[in-house]
Amino acid sequence: MSRKPVEPYEHGLLDVGDGNLVYWEVCGNPAGRPALVVHGGPGSGCSPGHREHFDPERYRVVLFDQRGCGRSRPHASDPAVGLSTNTTGHLIADMERLRVHLGIDRWLLLGGSWGSTLILAYAERHPERVTEIVINGVTTTRRHELDWLYRGVGRFFPEQWETFKAAAGPVADPADPVAGGLVAAYARLAGDPDPAVRQRATAAWCAWEDAVLSLEPSGSPHPYGERPSAARLAFVRICTHYFAHAAWLEEGALISGADRLAGIPGTLLHGRHDLGGPPDTAWQLARAWPDARLEIVPDSGHKGSASMSRLVREALDQYAAGS
Numbered sequence: 358m359s360r361k362p363v364e365p366y367e368h369g370l371l372d373v374g375d376g377n378l379v380y381w382e383v384c385g386n387p388a389g390r391p392a393l394v395v396h397g398g399p400g401s402g403c404s405p406g407h408r409e410h411f412d413p414e415r416y417r418v419v420l421f422d423q424r425g426c427g428r429s430r431p432h433a434s435d436p437a438v439g440l441s442t443n444t445t446g447h448l449i450a451d452m453e454r455l456r457v458h459l460g461i462d463r464w465l466l467l468g469g470s471w472g473s474t475l476i477l478a479y480a481e482r483h484p485e486r487v488t489e490i491v492i493n494g495v496t497t498t499r500r501h502e503l504d505w506l507y508r509g510v511g512r513f514f515p516e517q518w519e520t521f522k523a524a525a526g527p528v529a530d531p532a533d534p535v536a537g538g539l540v541a542a543y544a545r546l547a548g549d550p551d552p553a554v555r556q557r558a559t560a561a562w563c564a565w566e567d568a569v570l571s572l573e574p575s576g577s578p579h580p581y582g583e584r585p586s587a588a589r590l591a592f593v594r595i596c597t598h599y600f601a602h603a604a605w606l607e608e609g610a611l612i613s614g615a616d617r618l619a620g621i622p623g624t625l626l627h628g629r630h631d632l633g634g635p636p637d638t639a640w641q642l643a644r645a646w647p648d649a650r651l652e653i654v655p656d657s658g659h660k661g662s663a664s665m666s667r668l669v670r671e672a673l674d675q676y677a678a679g680s
Contacts, residue, residue, distance in 0.1 A: 371451075403420040495634070628665065
């Protein structure tokens with residue numbers, strides 16, 4: 358059974374510089390074990406459902422909307438909002454500012470998908486600030502992971518792939534879907550001054566993301582396309598911006614740098630049927646991080662499952678109990 362989400366007892370907008378105000382909220386026990394939820398996307402924002410994994414009697418749960426999305430301001434759905442100061446490095450710095458603002462010395466980190474990449478990047482930069490890590494859906498945003506998601510997996514969805522590719526228009530390098538190809542093309546379209554161009558690009562991108570997850574029985578059949586218009590626009594702008602730059606990370610840096618996580622207990626959970634992010638990345642990270650335990654969840658994909666949620670709660674309960 359899932360826990361009933363609890364309402365925040367504190368929230369605000371943190372000035373992180375560059376004209377950005379980052380929304381944050383805290384729920385649970387003010388004297389509880391500090392934990393930070395790092396949402397996916399990038400550009401998806403946090404949601405009340407993220408709170409339900411935690412025992413509110415034992416955790417002080419912090420959630421935040423990363424730059425440009427959710428309730429943070431300015432919002433990336435406005436094409437006039439620049440993204441030059443919205444990078445992985447900026448988000449890591451924002452997390453540190455939030456930790457200091459809330460008077461937290463160390464905290465547990467929970468997240469999946471893009472949140473996994475940001476968690477690992479933060480923890481490898483600031484390992485002394487992390488108590489434990491729980492990841493439900495491991496990604497590291499390597500170029501070959503992006504190549505799979507925006508080209509390779511198209512072999513399972515050839516019709517949708519052709520539609521997705523055609524909507525991008527001419528690309529500089531069709532063999533490179535990241536900086537020189539589809540992702541970069543969509544990044545340009547999502548920031549076009551013409552609202553009709555932006556809307557078409559957003560619809561095409563979300564349709565592809567939905568197609569990749571369409572074989573999974575859990576969750577909504579259209580988790581991206583059904584989002585409100587402004588949220589979809591911000592998601593696509595931010596997502597394509599980050600992926601066109603491979604998240605400003607050296608290829609393989611998060612796995613090769615996993616030795617910096619030594620001494621931090623980790624629980625890695627990954628769906629066996631995750632076509633968007635196959636389990637090999639989780640396997641490679643677990644081999645590079647001796648203090649992490651990997652469990653492949655047989656009935657789960659990228660959208661999770663009841664089994665995945667149960668395993669997340671069990672991991673959090675174990676860490677809260679100090680085991």
